[in-house]
Amino acid sequence: MLEGRWKMMILFHLFARPVLRFSELERAIPAISQKMLSQQLRELERDGIVRRTVHPQVPPKVEYALTDWGRSLCPVLDALLKWLESRGASPTG
Structure with missing residues (x-):
């Protein structure tokens, strides 16, 4: 469900x-094309x-x-973000 280069970035912004x-x-993700953003959003919508x-x-x-289910991912992704930061990495590139 979260597969793809842009889905995590979209979720972090939301x-x-x-x-x-x-x-x-x-505007928040300037490297993504309109087509790809639209496709990734459709998939995230399809998956609830x-x-x-x-x-x-x-x-x-x-x-x-x-969605409520999408918001329930927040603690998991927040932990992932903290892990990335501890490794000197950034979720935005």
């Missing part, structure tokens, strides 16, 4: 800010980790947030 628009995620909300307006406003 842990930091509970609701993000597609464009905000795109991320919730996609479309607001009926022009232009359409689409927001992404973690």
